[in-house]
Amino acid sequence: MRREIPLLITFIIGTALVMAMFIPHKPFPQLDSEFSIWFDIIAVFAFILGGGNLLRVHVDRITRNHEDKNYSYVTIIGFLFMLIIGLFKVGGDPGLTGNYIAEGTWFKVMYDAVFTPLSSTMFSLLAFFVASASYRAFRAKTPEATVLLIAAFIILVGRTPLGHYLTFWLPDWLSFFHIPNLSAWIMATPNLAGQRAIMIGIALGIVSTSLKLILGIERSYLGSEK
Amino acid sequence: MANKETNFVDRMQKLDRRVIFVLIWLAVVIPMLMKLEFPVRPSPVVEGIFDKVESLPSGSIVLMSFDYGPATVPENEPMGDALLYHCMLKNHKVYIMALWPTGEAEANRAIERVITNKFLDKRYGKDYIQLGFKAGNQGLINAIYSDLKGMYTTDAAGVDINTFAMMKDVNKLTDFDIILGVCSGRPGLKEWVQFAGDRGNIPVAGGVTAVEAPLLYPYYPSQLLGLMGGLQGAAELQAALGNKYPEYTEYVKASAGSVNAVRNMGPQTIAHLVIIFFVVIGNIGFFIQQRRKKQERVGL
Numbered sequence: 106m107r108r109e110i111p112l113l114i115t116f117i118i119g120t121a122l123v124m125a126m127f128i129p130h131k132p133f134p135q136l137d138s139e140f141s142i143w144f145d146i147i148a149v150f151a152f153i154l155g156g157g158n159l160l161r162v163h164v165d166r167i168t169r170n171h172e173d174k175n176y177s178y179v180t181i182i183g184f185l186f187m188l189i190i191g192l193f194k195v196g197g198d199p200g201l202t203g204n205y206i207a208e209g210t211w212f213k214v215m216y217d218a219v220f221t222p223l224s225s226t227m228f229s230l231l232a233f234f235v236a237s238a239s240y241r242a243f244r245a246k247t248p249e250a251t252v253l254l255i256a257a258f259i260i261l262v263g264r265t266p267l268g269h270y271l272t273f274w275l276p277d278w279l280s281f282f283h284i285p286n287l288s289a290w291i292m293a294t295p296n297l298a299g300q301r302a303i304m305i306g307i308a309l310g311i312v313s314t315s316l317k318l319i320l321g322i323e324r325s326y327l328g329s330e331k
Numbered sequence: 332m333a334n335k336e337t338n339f340v341d342r343m344q345k346l347d348r349r350v351i352f353v354l355i356w357l358a359v360v361i362p363m364l365m366k367l368e369f370p371v372r373p374s375p376v377v378e379g380i381f382d383k384v385e386s387l388p389s390g391s392i393v394l395m396s397f398d399y400g401p402a403t404v405p406e407n408e409p410m411g412d413a414l415l416y417h418c419m420l421k422n423h424k425v426y427i428m429a430l431w432p433t434g435e436a437e438a439n440r441a442i443e444r445v446i447t448n449k450f451l452d453k454r455y456g457k458d459y460i461q462l463g464f465k466a467g468n469q470g471l472i473n474a475i476y477s478d479l480k481g482m483y484t485t486d487a488a489g490v491d492i493n494t495f496a497m498m499k500d501v502n503k504l505t506d507f508d509i510i511l512g513v514c515s516g517r518p519g520l521k522e523w524v525q526f527a528g529d530r531g532n533i534p535v536a537g538g539v540t541a542v543e544a545p546l547l548y549p550y551y552p553s554q555l556l557g558l559m560g561g562l563q564g565a566a567e568l569q570a571a572l573g574n575k576y577p578e579y580t581e582y583v584k585a586s587a588g589s590v591n592a593v594r595n596m597g598p599q600t601i602a603h604l605v606i607i608f609f610v611v612i613g614n615i616g617f618f619i620q621q622r623r624k625k626q627e628r629v630g631l
Contacts, residue, residue: 134477141474142481145467152466204488206436216436221401228402232602236355237348240609244617261607264563265600266369289374292548301549
């Protein structure tokens with residue numbers, strides 16, 4: 106029964122949601138809405154699972170005296186601190202429905218003064234690594250790599266105001282070669298064709314996997330038999 | 332001479348990455364300090380957003396979703412501010428929400444910068460409302476598609492949703508005239524198109540980070556009215572808005588932080604040029620090495 110009940114729930118909800126898409130009459134739209142709200146409620150519990158898992162991994166590292174255990178201390182302290190000041194709305198309205206991120210709360214201060222600059226710094230580092238990686242790896246070794254390189258040049262210049270100033274003097278009949286136009290063409294034609302092909306492939310994969318899940322053929326999400 | 336050339340090429344091929352890091356840093360910092368600015372021209376893909384918001388009748392119902400975090404603020408913040416400013420100028424009713432936990436705080440900042448500072452006559456609950464973040468990703472979109480108040484029983488501050496005048500006529504996503512997303516990943520604009528726009532025939536437009544923009548092009552223009560891609564997209568919307576409303580340009584110039592996308596395009600342009608320079612240098616070195624190897628083979 107441990108496996109049959111989840112399989113039955115998956116079958117009923119999966120079938121109902123597929124039917125709701127094609128039958129816009131009672132009770133299917135209501136079922137769709139209800140199931141979506143249930144999903145959102147379950148999604149909230151994913152945060153508890155995520156937090157629990159984070160704690161488990163890092164406590165395990167500390168107890169095993171892992172060489173990076175100091176990072177785990179920082180993670181656990183940071184996690185628990187933010188959790189407590191957020192849950193109890195320290196510095197703000199402590200009511201159940203009070204806003205944890207309202208002006209004056211400790212959570213808001215930590216968000217603005219610590220989380221925001223740290224996140225921005227991490228993301229900004231990408232620029233340095235992209236530049237270094239481009240220098241080392243972007244080589245016109247094959248015809249395909251050369252096409253990629255030329256496209257990258259056009260996009261890099263076309264996505265800046267410089268693209269316009271480099272080729273604005275071109276006559277109208279050569280306007281296609283105006284860098285912003287070329288850049289737009291690359292995005293809207295070859296890129297679009299490639300993206301659509303990938304998306305259609307992914308969609309077909311999702312359809313087949315979903316059918317396997319609904320029909321109980323794919324059961325790996327249930328875990329092992331033991 | 333040949334040896335010197337060989338040594339130089341070899342040295343360049345083994346260039347310490349810290350040199351590249353320093354040059355990229357200078358390429359960003361110097362234009363920033365010099366306030367280097369290039370005029371930006373709106374492209375048709377961004378003009379689509381401006382034209383739609385502009386053409387909506389005054390008092391239209393607009394849903395704005397802030398689906399990003401602090402990491403992508405330099406790209407997303409100017410987009411959100413420009414869209415919010417435009418909606419306020421046109422007297423649209425703006426309903427603000429977030430699919431990302433960090434989106435609510437970013438939306439609060441946008442409200443503070445744009446509405447609280449600039450549109451002093453706008454009233455909370457009458458002209459705009461902050462619904463806040465709810466978990467569920469695309470599941471949330473699916474749920475509010477048919478029952479918005481079922482999910483949002485209170486606003487972000489915990490006040491009963493039914494006490495706000497602007498919530499009286501809004502029950503589901505199809506009640507909105509347009510959905511504007513400011514996004515940087517998943518869930519984001521793609522999910523708004525797939526789970527709301529397509530399904531309910533609701534116009535969707537918005538902006539995403541530069542790395543995500545190519546993934547959204549398949550939806551433009553039939554499923555996505557317009558798309559801002561990265562800082563350049565944000566700068567283009569600011570330019571379009573500034574062309575029509577010069578006071579907006581003044582507001583942006585007076586704003587602190589990363590709100591001024593047109594100005595921030597200066598450092599980005601120079602950084603792009605430095606990257607191109609390195610790629611060209613790297614390829615020249617590669618071809619010289621290839622030629623040398625070929626000559627060595629012929630010599631043998």
